Amino acid sequence: xxxxxxxxxxxxxxxxxxxxxxxxxxxxxxxxxxxxxxxxxxxxxxxxxxxxxxxxxxxxxxxxxxxxxxxxxxxxxxxxxxxxxxxxxxxxxxxxxxxxxxxxxxxxxxxxxxxxxxxxxxxxxxxxxxxxxxxxxxxxxxx
Numbered sequence: 001x002x003x004x005x006x007x008x009x010x011x012x013x014x015x016x017x018x019x020x021x022x023x024x025x026x027x028x029x030x031x032x033x034x035x036x037x038x039x040x041x042x043x044x045x046x047x048x049x050x051x052x053x054x055x056x057x058x059x060x061x062x063x064x065x066x067x068x069x070x071x072x073x074x075x076x077x078x079x080x081x082x083x084x085x086x087x088x089x090x091x092x093x094x095x096x097x098x099x100x101x102x103x104x105x106x107x108x109x110x111x112x113x114x115x116x117x118x119x120x121x122x123x124x125x126x127x128x129x130x131x132x133x134x135x136x137x138x139x140x141x142x143x
Contacts, residue, residue, distance in 0.1 A: 030037045 032038055
């Protein structure tokens with residue numbers, strides 16, 4: 001019986017040694033930098049560093065954009081205040097219909113006469129019309 005127990009103990013020791021050998025090979029393959037997890041960890045570490053730099057750059061550009069936006073908002077508020085003041089000052093002016101329409105001087109005498117105006121239904125209003133003179137004024141020196 002002692003012999004049999006020694007034989008089982010030796011077989012278990014040989015099995016444990018084979019298992020440890022296989023595990024050491026797998027662990028060395030896992031930690032090697034050429035093709036295992038070590039290379040994947042190194043690549044991921046590099047990507048994390050790149051992402052940290054990109055995040056800092058994005059935060060800086062966001063801060064600059066925010067300051068520009070607040071500056072533009074202040075400018076827009078100032079312009080809105082000026083527009084409000086201008087609109088308030090426009091209430092003092094007479095309506096546009098009360099002001100006569102200004103025309104540039106004309107060489108044709110009948111252009112200053114009133115023309116018939118039309119309502120919404122395109123019929124002329126009852127205003128007296130004058131016949132138009134189609135002669136041109138003569139310049140000094142013309143025959």
